[in-house]
Amino acid sequence: MAPVTGLGAEMHALVERLYPLCRSITGDGVRATLDIVGEYIPLRVHEVPTGTQVLDWTVPQEWNIRDAYIADAAGNRVVDFAASSLHVLGYSVPVSATMPLDELRPHLHTLPDHPGWVPYRTSYYRREWGFCLAQETLDAMPDGEYEVCVDSTLADGHLTYAEHVVPGQVTDEVIVSCHVCHPSLANDNLAGIAVATYLARALARRTPYYTYRFLFAPGTIGAITWLARNAERVELIKHGLVLACAGDPGQLTYKQSRRGDAEIDRVMRHVLARSERPHRITEFTPYGYDERQFCSPGFNLGVGSLTRTPYAAYPEYHTSADNPEFVSPEAMADTLDVCREAFAVLDRNRRYLNLSPYGEPQLGRRGLYDALGGRSDTRQAQMAMLWVLNLSDGEHGLLDVAERSGLPFDTVAAAAAALHGAGLIKA
Amino acid sequence: MAPVTGLGAEMHALVERLYPLCRSITGDGVRATLDIVGEYIPLRVHEVPTGTQVLDWTVPQEWNIRDAYIADAAGNRVVDFAASSLHVLGYSVPVSATMPLDELRPHLHTLPDHPGWVPYRTSYYRREWGFCLAQETLDAMPDGEYEVCVDSTLADGHLTYAEHVVPGQVTDEVIVSCHVCHPSLANDNLAGIAVATYLARALARRTPYYTYRFLFAPGTIGAITWLARNAERVELIKHGLVLACAGDPGQLTYKQSRRGDAEIDRVMRHVLARSERPHRITEFTPYGYDERQFCSPGFNLGVGSLTRTPYAAYPEYHTSADNPEFVSPEAMADTLDVCREAFAVLDRNRRYLNLSPYGEPQLGRRGLYDALGGRSDTRQAQMAMLWVLNLSDGEHGLLDVAERSGLPFDTVAAAAAALHGAGLIKA
Amino acid sequence: MAPVTGLGAEMHALVERLYPLCRSITGDGVRATLDIVGEYIPLRVHEVPTGTQVLDWTVPQEWNIRDAYIADAAGNRVVDFAASSLHVLGYSVPVSATMPLDELRPHLHTLPDHPGWVPYRTSYYRREWGFCLAQETLDAMPDGEYEVCVDSTLADGHLTYAEHVVPGQVTDEVIVSCHVCHPSLANDNLAGIAVATYLARALARRTPYYTYRFLFAPGTIGAITWLARNAERVELIKHGLVLACAGDPGQLTYKQSRRGDAEIDRVMRHVLARSERPHRITEFTPYGYDERQFCSPGFNLGVGSLTRTPYAAYPEYHTSADNPEFVSPEAMADTLDVCREAFAVLDRNRRYLNLSPYGEPQLGRRGLYDALGGRSDTRQAQMAMLWVLNLSDGEHGLLDVAERSGLPFDTVAAAAAALHGAGLIKA
The missing domain is CATH 3.40.630.10 (Zn peptidases)
Incomplete structure (x- = not known):
């Protein structure tokens, strides 16, 4: 992280x-x-x-909404769009009515397994209205009449x-x-x-x-x-x-x-x-x-x-x-x-073409290679140059070189830049 | 099972x-x-x-056989084709002779490792006669003269x-x-x-x-x-x-x-x-x-x-x-x-061609898709339709779809049938 | 081994x-x-x-060398090419001089991790002179003047x-x-x-x-x-x-x-x-x-x-x-x-072509197959013939046959020779 x-x-x-x-x-x-x-x-x-x-x-059609709520008989908003945009079913058609809870219930969406959470629901392509609310909220709603209001518009736009x-x-x-x-x-x-x-x-x-x-x-x-x-x-x-x-x-x-x-x-x-x-x-x-x-x-x-x-x-x-x-x-x-x-x-991740593909080009005289041979340690940058030269056959990109060589991509890309600068490869 | x-x-x-x-x-x-x-x-x-x-x-040539046996000096059939068709070497040429056990032995096939079992042997393309018998049977045969009979025909047919x-x-x-x-x-x-x-x-x-x-x-x-x-x-x-x-x-x-x-x-x-x-x-x-x-x-x-x-x-x-x-x-x-x-x-296992291969076709308006979106559970049948649509490029058959999706073949085939019925794919 | x-x-x-x-x-x-x-x-x-x-x-240029040494003030050769060809830097240019150890030191190559060993070093494409010696030898060299000699030639050749x-x-x-x-x-x-x-x-x-x-x-x-x-x-x-x-x-x-x-x-x-x-x-x-x-x-x-x-x-x-x-x-x-x-x-590892590629050729009448069928043991040589026949489609060589069949290559090659001798395959 x-x-x-x-x-x-x-x-x-x-x-x-x-x-x-x-x-x-x-x-x-x-x-x-x-x-x-x-x-x-x-x-x-x-x-x-x-x-x-x-x-x-x-x-x-374009959907816009200004307000939506369910109010109890006393006029208290028990579900209120103003509190969270999730409370209204997305693309809800407008509604303004009063109805008993039983009639309202098919329009209510909850998450019984997470009773404190409000679900997100939509009905883009079927004309529908509805509310999303916490199961806890629903459980606390007594039977009786409720005012439901979705103040939305669904119109050409x-x-x-x-x-x-x-x-x-x-x-x-x-x-x-x-x-x-x-x-x-x-x-x-x-x-x-x-x-x-x-x-x-x-x-x-x-x-x-x-x-x-x-x-x-x-x-x-x-x-x-x-x-x-x-x-x-x-x-x-x-x-x-x-x-x-x-x-x-x-x-x-x-x-x-x-x-x-x-x-x-x-x-x-x-x-x-x-x-x-x-x-x-x-x-x-x-x-x-x-x-x-x-x-x-x-x-x-x-x-x-x-x-x-x-x-x-x-x-x-x-x-x-x-x-x-x-x-x-x-x-x-x-x-x-x-x-x-x-x-x-x-x-x-470019593909380059080795312009000296027959044998290795002599890197030493171009200043690209440690001139003092015979040392058993080899430098990563030199290995990267040899890999880029070897695989630059028009079929392999630098990511191929990095993957096959096990070298970091940055090292490979730097080697390609050096070889390109020396005129040994072309893009 | x-x-x-x-x-x-x-x-x-x-x-x-x-x-x-x-x-x-x-x-x-x-x-x-x-x-x-x-x-x-x-x-x-x-x-x-x-x-x-x-x-x-x-x-x-066609081979037919009516009878075959080895009888001891007393005339008892110790090996008898009537008891099992395995007793005669398949394609045995006819033979009718009396000979000592030592002379007969090269024509006898047994399974020393399973002394109670009779082996199955044939000689379709080399003219040969012989018998197959249990090692136990052979072991019980005393030296002496035996009558051997293979009443077979090998003739054009x-x-x-x-x-x-x-x-x-x-x-x-x-x-x-x-x-x-x-x-x-x-x-x-x-x-x-x-x-x-x-x-x-x-x-x-x-x-x-x-x-x-x-x-x-x-x-x-x-x-x-x-x-x-x-x-x-x-x-x-x-x-x-x-x-x-x-x-x-x-x-x-x-x-x-x-x-x-x-x-x-x-x-x-x-x-x-x-x-x-x-x-x-x-x-x-x-x-x-x-x-x-x-x-x-x-x-x-x-x-x-x-x-x-x-x-x-x-x-x-x-x-x-x-x-x-x-x-x-x-x-x-x-x-x-x-x-x-x-x-x-x-x-x-047909290959179908998606007739709406650019983007997904709108399944909902064809009654093929649950119209109420936003639910986190997806139905296997809908997934199968999406997979069939996605892979019906002329190169994949329904078995490919089943293997790649992990869905049962029957579900995939049913999805293809539904899409075919809706005119979204063709065979 | x-x-x-x-x-x-x-x-x-x-x-x-x-x-x-x-x-x-x-x-x-x-x-x-x-x-x-x-x-x-x-x-x-x-x-x-x-x-x-x-x-x-x-x-x-061609490099040849006759002698090389480092001698101390008393004239003792502390490093001597005659003792080992490794002592001189490969392609060393000639040198004949007397200098203090500090001046000489950049021309000396050792292996500190293996103080008793002499390293091998070269400088083919950069004009350089130098000596390789054991770290122990270097450690034993007191400060002071040393005579250095590389009697080499680097010339067209x-x-x-x-x-x-x-x-x-x-x-x-x-x-x-x-x-x-x-x-x-x-x-x-x-x-x-x-x-x-x-x-x-x-x-x-x-x-x-x-x-x-x-x-x-x-x-x-x-x-x-x-x-x-x-x-x-x-x-x-x-x-x-x-x-x-x-x-x-x-x-x-x-x-x-x-x-x-x-x-x-x-x-x-x-x-x-x-x-x-x-x-x-x-x-x-x-x-x-x-x-x-x-x-x-x-x-x-x-x-x-x-x-x-x-x-x-x-x-x-x-x-x-x-x-x-x-x-x-x-x-x-x-x-x-x-x-x-x-x-x-x-x-x-030749590729052969089965000249009877439709069905198996009848090996028995060519003396290549055990004529007595029905035995549960199969001979490796016969399996090799069947494999060679089956894979000799112009795309597989005998090594393919050996690898796919699991049979020894020699067995496969012998089978191919037998089939070739019988005219059933051609190279």
Whole structure:
């Protein structure tokens, strides 16, 4: 675990700012979220009208909500949207009625196994209204009449998402995607949004090799909308990472792309294996976050997913217990570190061609080799040069060299730079 | 082990009916065997004349035998073909002579390690006569003159084999082969004959996808004869299974085809691995049963072999101890069950093409997906649909989906059926 | 470990003869070495002039040395080249001077961790002079003036190497290479030279399949020179082995070629795995001996390296402790045995084509098969014939057959010979 750095604390503060907002797959909560992120990195915000065909889907109506509550006969709000955005079923249609508890009950969602927690539920594509509440709250509600109010609108409008681009030396792109559709849930996915934001800032400090595109979009429909509107750009996307659950106390988990041997998969495996961090590497599954869309068979992009504890594998998942206390500055800083290390490898993982492939070139006369032979100790830097020369046949990249030689990637990359400088290899 | 079912008992009864007959690679014993099998499933019987060239071989003369014995000076038959068809060396030429024991001894075959058992021996392609007997019997024979008689004929005639076809939806074929050339040996191969017979009956209950061809033929020369006479049909054979040793108490053993990764190999590995049965998977070897011919390099068919204890790996192998008591109804029922399960997978192992391969299709509006999102539990059936969609790229079949997802094949096949019904995938 | 044979003792005697000579990458020490080896096997000696361009390198000036010493004020030689060729830095430029110890000290090389041993050091490509001595000797040298003398010449001349060819049935070649540039070091590489010499003699006893080319050349620059001058011959080299460290007490180590699955790699793995010897198989690295050059990416030859304890992995490496006592007749005989076994496999590892690939050919009528069937024991020779027939599809060689069948290579090769004799397979 990385020490608490300033960045960790800053990312946690961002999570806390975003936490109260009621996000969904459309609506003003998403816009407010992007406004705040836009204070950290410039964003290009896109608004896509309701009804737009996007691949097999249609952009839904926009949902906005002002208030929602259940009040008892005395007028006391026993469940109140103002207290937590989780209390209302996402995409709840408006309702204003009074009804007995028995009639209300089918519209109430609780977690009997965690009686103090409020669950997170949505009904995007079926017209429904409902409330989420603690089992304890429900248990304390006497029979009788209740006033229920959902002051929401579901109407033609827009789906909102945003992009941030860090220009690189080449137009080939790396996409970093995180979902912005969850209401008051910290790990899933405010921590992912915060790490993505600070990752973009870090990458911009020097021009990276690849162009890095950050996508802040609602889950599923957002990624699908982006893919539908960027059919030509997809060919430029060489690698990608979906960020989620980036701040919980669990160990890092990299879920491989559908390909399983995409370069991002190899880079992440390498970086995690070489680091001191406990971690898990898992196979692709067609469930989880937006890797589902990027890795659908028609696109089949080299996009993996980095989380700490994966999707649905911690009890706090999709409950009110996934709050800012559940995510830590240290964990977010650690996730950020791994992303930076991985992209530092990815960015330098070039293939070179040995221009003197017949026998070894004479490194000594180029000042690249210790001139005093016969010593039994060999220097790592010299070994790295020999490895780069030996494997630079157009089929192996520097990550191959690092893996096969067992040398640190940085040493290998430095050796390649020296050989390139001496004109012995070309990119 | 499957419980004793009616089918197990029926198969054992068939073994007992067939047991007394003296089968060989030609002759009336084979015909009588096929007559009995023909009472259970319709057979097309083929008679191929002596001298017919079949691949590198020639159909031999037909052998028939009426009587054979060794009688002592007092006229008592100490070895008698009437007691067991094993007593005569298979393909023994006729002999009628009286000779001292010392002269007779080179013609006598025993099993000194199992003094009470009679061995099974043949001499198909070298003209020879001889007797097989228990070592105990031999030990009890005093020196002196013996009358030896083999009342056999070895003359131009025919080689006999039979086919039974279960028509499928397509003309591509699965061949199921068992040898019918062994005399009174229950596990090798009356149990195989019985399981093949009942498997054919089970498959016929509904039209299978593949056309299933059952071959009842003498070992080696029979398979070679069929292959020589069906050169054009060989191209239609996509999969196959050689059945033998199907009733002993040992665990199931699947011997893979020469290819090692043929679809039948993958199906059998999958079915056996998922079942609760202890079992063995072994590599191909060019010895054993008629997989030797089907997997010769010129044909190289995807034909494996299913046995319980394999060829020559049990002490009773090729002895009088391989009798109907050695095979059980339970074991044969279990072998039959595995064959049925395997062919049920093979028959449904289609490759589909996702017709909406870009992103996920919206399952909800087609009624294929739980519309109430946000729940942390996911249903196996929905996962199966996502997996089928994700892997239906023209390169993966449903078995691939089952193996990669860890889901039961039946669940995967049901998901594919639902998606096919919704027009989302095509075969 | 093989017993002490006459050959082991003969090889050790050759090591002892060669030990005193002062070899380097050029000069009369190499010539004297080749003269002695030439008494055992005929050599073709090549002299390549200084300044010749060889790949990326240039043949250096020739170095010869007559005397070198450090004498104290009393004229006593405290370090004397006459006592050991290691005492002078290889390629030392001439010097004749008197200087205080402090001025001399930067030119003195010792091994503080092994104070009684003299290190081996060179400075081929940087003009330098120096002495190597025991730390104990240095510690005993009082401050004061010392006379230093290196009576060497560094002048235009030649680089010397030699070849010995054992003609084979085909012009395809196996190269066996050993370096001849090290002065008084027994394991590295006089033992390698001795084993190569006796291997050549053994191979010549009957005409091998391949043509075997033995290269006795200085390390690095010698191999590079040979490769530069034999660009067309390189295509004929199908396999190769670099021999070094062939006599120490450690277990055998085979370092695989860059390809990792070259035929020589498979042969060496097979032979070592089947032998009773403890051994190591290691991955290719671009360091070590002249496999570095043969396995450079432009050539990428199937050349591995056989040593006992590998390069730099024993404390005596590149010190005066690597003397004739460090290498044993038994170890050299063992190394020689493995080379002979490996080349015996390599030489017979043909691919055959089954001329009766459809079904099994009838071995019995060709006298290749036990005619009395039905016995449960099968003979290894018959199994080998069935395996050769089954795998002789143009894609598998006899080593494949041996590996897949588990049968000894000799049995497989004998089966192939029998089948070839019967006209059933062709090469």
